[in-house]
Amino acid sequence: MIGLAFRSLRKRAGAFVASFLSMFLGATILMAFASMLDTANGDNVTGTAKSTLTTMASVVGGWGLLLVVFAVTSTLTLSVRQRAAEMALLKSIGATPAQLGRMIVGEAAGLAVVAALLAIAPAVLAGRALLGLLHDTHQVPGEVSYSFGPIAVAMGLGITFVSATLAALLTARRATRVRVTESLMAASTGTAKPSRKRLVFAGLFLLLALDEAIVTCTLMRDKGSDAMATSGQADILAAIGLALLSPLIMRRVTGLLAGPLRMLGATGDLAVTNMRRRTGAMAAAVTPIILFTATAVGTLFLQATENAATRAAGVAKTADQKGIETLNLVVIGMVVLFTAIMLVNTLVAATAHRRREFGQTRLAGATPRQVLGTVALESVILTVTGVACGTVAAVFTIVPFGIARKDSPTPDGSVWTYLAVVALAAVLTGATAYGATRRALRTPAVNAVMP
Amino acid sequence: MSRNKAVDQAGASAPHGEALRLEGVRRVYGAEGNQVTALDGVSVSLPAGSFTAVMGPSGSGKSTLLQCAAGLDRPTGGRVFVDGAELAGDNEAALTRFRRQRIGFVFQQFNLLPTLTVMQNVTLPLKLAGRKVDRRHARAILERVGLGERLDHLPAELSGGQQQRVAIARALVTRPRVVFGDEPTGALDTRSARDVLGLLQEAVRVYGQTVVMVTHDPVAASYADSVLFLADGRIVGHQPQPTAEAVAERMTHLADEVERQRAAAGANMAGANR
Numbered sequence: 001m002i003g004l005a006f007r008s009l010r011k012r013a014g015a016f017v018a019s020f021l022s023m024f025l026g027a028t029i030l031m032a033f034a035s036m037l038d039t040a041n042g043d044n045v046t047g048t049a050k051s052t053l054t055t056m057a058s059v060v061g062g063w064g065l066l067l068v069v070f071a072v073t074s075t076l077t078l079s080v081r082q083r084a085a086e087m088a089l090l091k092s093i094g095a096t097p098a099q100l101g102r103m104i105v106g107e108a109a110g111l112a113v114v115a116a117l118l119a120i121a122p123a124v125l126a127g128r129a130l131l132g133l134l135h136d137t138h139q140v141p142g143e144v145s146y147s148f149g150p151i152a153v154a155m156g157l158g159i160t161f162v163s164a165t166l167a168a169l170l171t172a173r174r175a176t177r178v179r180v181t182e183s184l185m186a187a188s189t190g191t192a193k194p195s196r197k198r199l200v201f202a203g204l205f206l207l208l209a210l211d212e213a214i215v216t217c218t219l220m221r222d223k224g225s226d227a228m229a230t231s232g233q234a235d236i237l238a239a240i241g242l243a244l245l246s247p248l249i250m251r252r253v254t255g256l257l258a259g260p261l262r263m264l265g266a267t268g269d270l271a272v273t274n275m276r277r278r279t280g281a282m283a284a285a286v287t288p289i290i291l292f293t294a295t296a297v298g299t300l301f302l303q304a305t306e307n308a309a310t311r312a313a314g315v316a317k318t319a320d321q322k323g324i325e326t327l328n329l330v331v332i333g334m335v336v337l338f339t340a341i342m343l344v345n346t347l348v349a350a351t352a353h354r355r356r357e358f359g360q361t362r363l364a365g366a367t368p369r370q371v372l373g374t375v376a377l378e379s380v381i382l383t384v385t386g387v388a389c390g391t392v393a394a395v396f397t398i399v400p401f402g403i404a405r406k407d408s409p410t411p412d413g414s415v416w417t418y419l420a421v422v423a424l425a426a427v428l429t430g431a432t433a434y435g436a437t438r439r440a441l442r443t444p445a446v447n448a449v450m451p
Numbered sequence: 452m453s454r455n456k457a458v459d460q461a462g463a464s465a466p467h468g469e470a471l472r473l474e475g476v477r478r479v480y481g482a483e484g485n486q487v488t489a490l491d492g493v494s495v496s497l498p499a500g501s502f503t504a505v506m507g508p509s510g511s512g513k514s515t516l517l518q519c520a521a522g523l524d525r526p527t528g529g530r531v532f533v534d535g536a537e538l539a540g541d542n543e544a545a546l547t548r549f550r551r552q553r554i555g556f557v558f559q560q561f562n563l564l565p566t567l568t569v570m571q572n573v574t575l576p577l578k579l580a581g582r583k584v585d586r587r588h589a590r591a592i593l594e595r596v597g598l599g600e601r602l603d604h605l606p607a608e609l610s611g612g613q614q615q616r617v618a619i620a621r622a623l624v625t626r627p628r629v630v631f632g633d634e635p636t637g638a639l640d641t642r643s644a645r646d647v648l649g650l651l652q653e654a655v656r657v658y659g660q661t662v663v664m665v666t667h668d669p670v671a672a673s674y675a676d677s678v679l680f681l682a683d684g685r686i687v688g689h690q691p692q693p694t695a696e697a698v699a700e701r702m703t704h705l706a707d708e709v710e711r712q713r714a715a716a717g718a719n720m721a722g723a724n725r
């Protein structure tokens with residue numbers, strides 16, 4: 001099975017590009033920040049500099065771990081789902097679930113090692129740049145010199161390997177548990193109901209987010225910037241909760257919009273039927289939009305509120321506050337990067353998967369423009385739903401922090417910041433879906449439907 | 452242009468006009484230097500209300516012929532007329548609009564949309580064409596093919612034979628002048644194949660439609676009014692009132708003949724090279 005894993009890796013490199021990219025970027029970020037620990041262990045590093053470096057490494061490292069697991073799981077799930085037919089075939093000729101599981105995990109582990117090794121060089125550069133940033137903002141004295149050592153390598157390789165394997169195990173369990181005929185059916189329609197476990201986890205994450213919000217409003221009230229510690233993650237927790245609920249949300253949205261969309265003629269009609277039958281794929285596509293919007297809006301407005309409060313108090317920022325601001329921006333950068341990869345990957349994979357369906361629609365009499373129109377409608381609905389859910393999740397961070405920091409639930413910051421986030425989400429979704437569909441339409445319809 | 456229009460109208464009123472005409476149709480695949488001539492100047496004329504089978508060895512150009520005639524592919528040279536109107540247009544959208552009004556197509560692999568129900572699949576061509584969806588008509592056609600009870604099923608819930616009958620209903624729903632089938636029984640068991648052939652025959656005999664069907668099965672070909680034989684991209688024979696035995700015999704000869712010709716051509720080439 002391991003042999004098969006490597007053959008499969010080589011043959012279907014395309015399906016693994018996104019998984020590889022998220023592992024590679026994840027390892028780069030992890031090692032760059034972990035090298036701050038190596039740097040903190042240097043000879044002439046003392047007191048505040050040491051603690052700044054350590055905080056930076058552990059906070060971002062923790063975030064990185066979470067993001068890598070999430071991104072790798074989502075990209076791997078897709079690449080496995082794309083190969084549902086191949087999996088079903090392997091099962092039908094007698095591969096046991098355990099063998100398939102070993103194949104999936106083997107692929108992921110192999111990829112992770114290669115990705116982490118390749119990430120060392122860029123991580124050294126990124127770490128050096130990060131320390132430069134800390135020097136320039138006087139958070140760390142200039143005589144502290146950069147060091148990339150055993151901690152960075154061990155953490156980078158270890159975390160990437162463990163999180164990729166973990167993600168693969170999760171994926172494999174799900175992929176191999178379905179029976180042969182079921183997976184053949186699911187491969188053609190792709191309608192999976194959210195499991196009870198998924199709903200329980202969704203409830204858990206939303207409760208945690210609510211808990212953080214309440215703690216921020218009560219216990220952290222008038223504690224100044226410290227309120228960030230509890231309110232900062234509420235948006236992500238709420239976003240993950242909503243993302244887990246996304247199959248239900250997409251179904252509800254489809255139900256609500258079915259009537260109005262149908263009035264748009266055949267294009268709207270096709271969009272509605274597709275969304276009905278492909279809730280799973282739609283939910284997968286809306287997830288990164290929710291995460292993207294929630295973290296970007298939540299963190300940007302949190303920081304804007306914090307800045308406004310400091311300004312109102314008429315004091316200069318301390319090194320600590322500056323450090324937190326840098327951290328916030330780094331976290332947003334990371335989240336934006338990862339969710340963008342996830343979003344593009346999900347849409348490209350989902351669209352490539354539909355090449356045949358597009359061909360069949362064209363043979364039934366659809367012009368290329370009608371196919372593009374259907375995809376455009378679906379993208380609009382995805383973006384609007386994702387942005388709406390993401391904004392709701394961001395409220396869990398912004399409003400409690402406003403109440404705690406300056407007794408007002410309305411955040412500071414410009415409406416243009418919000419619109420910029422929304423525009424970025426819309427452009428990413430729209431451009432990717434359009435480009436991928438155009439590509440799929442280049443194959444003549446008769447060839448596109450060849451199995 | 453005005454002539455075409457006249458023919459068009461005549462065709463619409465009198466069912467016994469010409470449904471399909473190909474004039475010197477050529478189709479060459481591949482780039483310069485590595486070209487395959489799939490169709491080498493094919494000319495045919497098929498009257499409205501006829502049922503024609505196209506037979507020939509594998510790779511003789513049957514699928515290409517059908518796709519060029521049905522506006523799914525554009526010929527490299529020559530002209531195609533469906534129901535008196537020339538199949539022209541320089542992009543996919545134009546060809547699609549041409550097909551919507553005149554042509555139905557049935558594939559070996561059914562090509563139903565997996566996410567749509569039987570009824571939705573059948574009415575899809577009407578919706579895409581922006582025509583009024585006459586559900587009574589669609590239901591009547593589905594009853595005709597024996598699937599009146601399965602309107603809300605998904606294709607994956609039907610057998611191959613049933614799926615192909617849905618595909619036939621979908622091809623007939625727009626009331627096209629010509630229905631093409633590329634090995635429509637190729638993926639079916641004998642019984643389902645017989646049902647499908649019976650339906651195509653009925654479309655011709657009862658509803659006056661024109662059917663052109665590629666097949667490699669002599670029994671399937673015997674359902675047609677006449678058989679065209681294709682070899683190496685050319686029409687090499689025609690047999691009216693085919694029986695399965697006669698067609699089978701002809702095919703055996705054809706295979707031998709092609710073999711001999713290819714051997715001769717190979718010998719010539721070898722001679723020329725030397």
Ligand SMILES: Nc1ncnc2c1ncn2[C@@H]1O[C@H](COP(=O)(O)OP(=O)(O)O)[C@@H](O)[C@H]1O
Pocket residue numbers: 480481487488489507508509510511512513514515516
């Ligand atoms: N898309 C294509 N590109 C290149 N060559 C093709 C293509 N489609 C068909 N051909 C070639 O054209 C010839 C006729 O093919 P086809 O019409 O499919 O034959 P048939 O249906 O009779 O088996 C064959 O030699 C085939 O290899």
Ligand SMILES: [Mg+2]
Pocket residue numbers: 513514515
């Ligand atoms: Mg063929």
